[in-house]
Amino acid sequence: MSSTVTDPDPEAAPRKRFSRAWLLRFLVAAASGFTLYLSFAPRPLWWLAPLAFTGFALVVHGRRFRGAFGYAFVFGMGFFLPLLTWLLDFLGPDFGPWPWIALSMALSVYLGFGGAFATVVWRLPLGPLWAALVIIALETPRAWFPFGGFPWGRVAFSQPEGAFVSLASIGGAPLVGLAVVLTGFGLAALCLRLRGADPRRSLIATSALTLVPVVAGLAVWPTIGTEAQDGELTVATVQGNAPDIGLALEGRRDELRSNHLTESARLLEKLKASNTKVDLLVWPETAMAMRTGDAGVDQMVRDYGTQAIIGALVRLPDGTAQNSALVWDPATGPGQRYAKQQLVPFGEYVPAREVAKLVTPFVDSVANMTPGDGANAALSVAGTKVGVFICYETAFDYPARESVADGAELLVVPTNNAWYGPGEMSYQQLAMSRLRAVEHGRAVIVSATSGVSAIVAPDGSIKASTSLFTADSLVGRVPLRQQTTLSDLLGVTTEYGLLALAIAGVTGGYVLRFRTRRASAAKATREAAG
Structure with a gap:
C-alpha cells in the first residue's frame, strides 16, 4: 500500500506564523503595560518603568500605523x-465596572496614538528620542481631556525615587517622563541593532540614548538642596480617620469633624507631656463643613495656641460650596x-450632566462645587508663606x-482619600507629592483624612508617614526654603517645548516617508523604462 506525499498549502504556514506573531505581540504589549503599573507606588520598583517601554517599542517597531x-x-x-482599580472602591457595586473600564480605555487611546506616531518618527535620526518625545507630548492633552483632564498615571509619577527624579528640579514631570521613556526606547533600539533588525542605527548612538538619561539624573542629584534657608518650622498634621464606605462618606462630615477633634485633643496631650510646641497645625481636606464659623474647631486652635491650616467645605453666599484650606488663628479665627x-469630575462636579443622567441616576445627588480662582496660592501663616x-x-x-511663584517656602497637601478604599490610590498620590518636593525644592506636608499622611523632605524622601484607615498624627521639623529651581524658572516652557518638538518630529517623519516613497516610485519607473 502506498501513500502520496503532498506539499503543504503554501498559504497555511504564513497564516499560522502570522497568528502566532500577532498573539505574541499582544501578550508582550499587555505584559509591558502591567510592568509599567508595577513600577508605581507603593512598590519601590521605579527601574521597571524603562523596561516597560523597552517592551512597548519592540512590539510597535516595524508595524503599520493601525497595528x-x-x-x-x-x-x-x-x-x-490595574492602576485605577481604586475607582471600584470609590463608586461601589451600584455603578459596576463600566466607569473604570471606560476611563481606562479613554486614557489608553493616548498611548495608542503614541505608539502609532512613534513608528512615524522612528526612522528619523535619533529616532528613539523623537519617539519618546511623542509619548510624553501626548500627556499634555491628557491633562485637558476628558472631563477637564486626568493626568493620573503620567510616566514621571512612577519615579518618586531613583535615578531620574532629580531631573524634576530642571524640567518637572515632563523631563522626568522623557528620561524614563528615552532610556527604555534606547534599550529597545540597542536590542534591535544587536539582532540586526535595525542596522541603520549606530551602536554608539543607541548606547548613548540608553545611558545619557540615567547619567544625567545621577549627575543632577548633588544639586538637590535640602538645607533650611529661612529657618525651620515644627509642623503637626492630624489624621482623624474615616469609615471605609466610598461615596456614602458624603453624608458623614460631622463624623469626620468629630474624629479630627478627638485626634487633635489626643495629640495635644502628647505634646504637653513632651513639652513640645508646634508652629503650625494642619488638618486634611474637607475635615469639616463651615458656614459662618465653628466653636469646637475655634476652641481646639486656641488650645494649641498656634495658627492652623484647616481643610473645610465652605458654603458660599450663593449656596454653592468650595473645597478650601483656611488659615485659622487662635485669636481671630478663620x-x-x-x-x-482643579475639581474632581463626577466627585466635585458633573461634566455633561444631562448626558451623565442617561448612564446613572446618581448624578442628581452630586452638586457642582465652585472652583477657586487661584487667589492665595501661598497662604501667610506661621510667620512664613505656605x-x-x-x-x-x-x-x-x-x-x-x-504657590512657589507666590513665595511659598513650604508646601502643604490636604487630601481626603477615604473615598477610595484601602487600595493603592493614596500611595500613588503620595508619590506625586514626593516628585513635587524635588521639582520645587520644598518640604511637603501631606495631610490625609484616613492616610497616607507624610512629612516629605525637599529631596523627596519620606521622613515620617502614617498607615491607612487609622487615627494618627505626625509632628516634624521641616526646613523653609526660598531657592527657585530651574523647573520653576522655566515653568510651562518645558512642557510646551517638548510638545512642539514632538509635533516637529511627526511632521519630519511624514516628510521623510513621503520622500522615500516618491524616490522608490521614481526608481521603479526608471527600471521599468530601462
Missing part, C-alpha cells in the same frame, strides 16, 4: 486597568483661604508652581 495603535492601546489597558481650582494645593491638584503641574 502600532492597536498594540500600544493594549499596552495602555495593561497599565491603566481668615485667609485657598480654594481648590503653598497649598488640594488632593487631586497634586497630579497637575500648575497649582504647586503657582
Whole structure:
C-alpha cells in the first residue's frame, strides 16, 4: 500500500506564523503595560518603568500605523486597568465596572496614538528620542481631556525615587517622563541593532540614548538642596480617620469633624507631656463643613495656641460650596483661604450632566462645587508663606508652581482619600507629592483624612508617614526654603517645548516617508523604462 506525499498549502504556514506573531505581540504589549503599573507606588520598583517601554517599542517597531495603535492601546489597558482599580472602591457595586473600564480605555487611546506616531518618527535620526518625545507630548492633552483632564498615571509619577527624579528640579514631570521613556526606547533600539533588525542605527548612538538619561539624573542629584534657608518650622498634621464606605462618606462630615477633634485633643496631650510646641497645625481636606464659623474647631486652635491650616467645605453666599484650606488663628479665627481650582469630575462636579443622567441616576445627588480662582496660592501663616494645593491638584503641574511663584517656602497637601478604599490610590498620590518636593525644592506636608499622611523632605524622601484607615498624627521639623529651581524658572516652557518638538518630529517623519516613497516610485519607473 502506498501513500502520496503532498506539499503543504503554501498559504497555511504564513497564516499560522502570522497568528502566532500577532498573539505574541499582544501578550508582550499587555505584559509591558502591567510592568509599567508595577513600577508605581507603593512598590519601590521605579527601574521597571524603562523596561516597560523597552517592551512597548519592540512590539510597535516595524508595524503599520493601525497595528502600532492597536498594540500600544493594549499596552495602555495593561497599565491603566490595574492602576485605577481604586475607582471600584470609590463608586461601589451600584455603578459596576463600566466607569473604570471606560476611563481606562479613554486614557489608553493616548498611548495608542503614541505608539502609532512613534513608528512615524522612528526612522528619523535619533529616532528613539523623537519617539519618546511623542509619548510624553501626548500627556499634555491628557491633562485637558476628558472631563477637564486626568493626568493620573503620567510616566514621571512612577519615579518618586531613583535615578531620574532629580531631573524634576530642571524640567518637572515632563523631563522626568522623557528620561524614563528615552532610556527604555534606547534599550529597545540597542536590542534591535544587536539582532540586526535595525542596522541603520549606530551602536554608539543607541548606547548613548540608553545611558545619557540615567547619567544625567545621577549627575543632577548633588544639586538637590535640602538645607533650611529661612529657618525651620515644627509642623503637626492630624489624621482623624474615616469609615471605609466610598461615596456614602458624603453624608458623614460631622463624623469626620468629630474624629479630627478627638485626634487633635489626643495629640495635644502628647505634646504637653513632651513639652513640645508646634508652629503650625494642619488638618486634611474637607475635615469639616463651615458656614459662618465653628466653636469646637475655634476652641481646639486656641488650645494649641498656634495658627492652623484647616481643610473645610465652605458654603458660599450663593449656596454653592468650595473645597478650601483656611488659615485659622487662635485669636481671630478663620481668615485667609485657598480654594481648590482643579475639581474632581463626577466627585466635585458633573461634566455633561444631562448626558451623565442617561448612564446613572446618581448624578442628581452630586452638586457642582465652585472652583477657586487661584487667589492665595501661598497662604501667610506661621510667620512664613505656605503653598497649598488640594488632593487631586497634586497630579497637575500648575497649582504647586503657582504657590512657589507666590513665595511659598513650604508646601502643604490636604487630601481626603477615604473615598477610595484601602487600595493603592493614596500611595500613588503620595508619590506625586514626593516628585513635587524635588521639582520645587520644598518640604511637603501631606495631610490625609484616613492616610497616607507624610512629612516629605525637599529631596523627596519620606521622613515620617502614617498607615491607612487609622487615627494618627505626625509632628516634624521641616526646613523653609526660598531657592527657585530651574523647573520653576522655566515653568510651562518645558512642557510646551517638548510638545512642539514632538509635533516637529511627526511632521519630519511624514516628510521623510513621503520622500522615500516618491524616490522608490521614481526608481521603479526608471527600471521599468530601462
